[in-house]
Amino acid sequence: xxxxxxxLLLLICQACLLxxxxxxxxxxxxxxxxxxxxxxxxxxxxxxxxxxLSCSQGYSHSGGSRKITCKKNGEWTERFLQCSPKRCSxxxxxxxxxxxxxxxxxxxxxTFNCNNGYNLVGANSxxxxxxxxxxxxxxxxxxxxxxxxxxxxxxxxxxxxQFTGYTVPFSFGGKYECFPPMAAIGExxxxxxxxxxxxxxxxxxxxxxxxxxxxENGFLSxxxxxxxxxxxxxxxGCTHPYILDGLAExxxxxxxxxxxxxxxxxxxxxx
Numbered sequence: 001x002x003x004x005x006x007x008l009l010l011l012i013c014q015a016c017l018l019x020x021x022x023x024x025x026x027x028x029x030x031x032x033x034x035x036x037x038x039x040x041x042x043x044x045x046x047x048x049x050x051x052x053l054s055c056s057q058g059y060s061h062s063g064g065s066r067k068i069t070c071k072k073n074g075e076w077t078e079r080f081l082q083c084s085p086k087r088c089s090x091x092x093x094x095x096x097x098x099x100x101x102x103x104x105x106x107x108x109x110x111t112f113n114c115n116n117g118y119n120l121v122g123a124n125s126x127x128x129x130x131x132x133x134x135x136x137x138x139x140x141x142x143x144x145x146x147x148x149x150x151x152x153x154x155x156x157x158x159x160x161x162q163f164t165g166y167t168v169p170f171s172f173g174g175k176y177e178c179f180p181p182m183a184a185i186g187e188x189x190x191x192x193x194x195x196x197x198x199x200x201x202x203x204x205x206x207x208x209x210x211x212x213x214x215x216e217n218g219f220l221s222x223x224x225x226x227x228x229x230x231x232x233x234x235x236x237g238c239t240h241p242y243i244l245d246g247l248a249e250x251x252x253x254x255x256x257x258x259x260x261x262x263x264x265x266x267x268x269x270x271x
Contacts, residue, residue, distance in 0.1 A: 027070035035059040035083040047072045055083035058106035058130030088128040094120075097141040106130055114141035117170030117194040143169035146192035154182045154204040157190055168192050178204035181229025183254035206230075209252035217242040217264040228252045238264035 026044040030037075036053045045051065052066045064080035071077060085106035093099040096118045101110035108128045114120045122139025129135055145167040151157055159174035173191035178184045186202030193199060207230035212223060221235040228234070232252045238244050246262025253259055 025072065025074050027074050027076055030068065030076050030079075032056060033079065034081075035085075036079060036081045045070045047074070053079065053081050055081070058086055059083035060086055086128075086130065086132040088132055088134055091126065091134065092138050094138050094141045096143070097139075099138070104128060106132075110134075112139050117144050118142060119144060144192070144194055144196045145169060146172070146196055146198055149190050149192075149198040150201055152176075152201050152204055154179050155184070155201070170194055170196075173199075176202050178202070178230075180231035181206055181208070181252075183207040183230040185254075207252070207254055207256050209256055209258055212250065212258055213261065215261060215264055218244070218262075230254055236262050242266055 025047055027047070027049070029043045029045075030051075030053070035056045036059075037056050038051060039054050047070050049070045050067055051070075053068060054066070055061055060083065061081070062084040063082040066081050068079055069077045088104045088106075088108070090104060091099045091101065091110050094112060094114065097112060097114040097120065099110050099112055101108060104110075106128050109125055111125045112120060112123070118141040120139050121142050123136035124139065126134045126136040126138075146169075148166055148168075149157065155176050155178045157174045157176055160172065163172070170192055173189060176184055176188045176190055182204040183206075184202035185205055187199060188202050189199065190201065191199045208227045209229075209232070210227060211225055212220060212228070212234050214220065215236060215238075218236055218238045221237055223234045230252055233249050235249050236244065237248065242264040243266075244262050245265045246260060248262065250259045250261055
């Protein structure tokens, strides 16, 4: 080995002894931790280097120093930066619905629901973004609509209120009425239900009441000897000196029987 080369090699070895390898002393890039991180692409830092941390996306500075320093042993000083998740505005519940949520901070999710009889139009959930805004606006809850109801033969519907067009909203309704002498058998209330259909209509059947019975000391006014249809009426009276106890007019009911028939009583209350 040449003397000059040996001398150069000796100098290099001495330099190595006086200056240990820098890879043992430098601080590696600090990893994201507790919603804090370093912005930039540098991977290693010399001892004594001071850097400033930032809050991660979606978080805001809520206290503590941003600074940390690379120590001689290749470790960073303790972090004191405190970062809290950003808040979104308090969400509004849709009319005829509700918004369900636990928190309103970054990454929180709210869900929207509509009351029975209403359809949700829009997103059924929304997420709090890193910008402090909700990902989706509050949806609408629109009422379920029913078409016009079926009207059975010999019947009509008396609606609760007037309307226009060929659809009505959920819970809108009315009452079925059969044309006398037909009577309604079944539910007479018509209602637009939450699934967009109507309640079942009644059936209109012919109802007859027997010839009204006579009463003691009384008479029937203009009554014919025949059967009577639903809603037909007859009128009773009493011979002198008896007086009528009860309503003078009775009506053929949907059950096929007459309403309560009156009696004739004397002045002292005897029949």
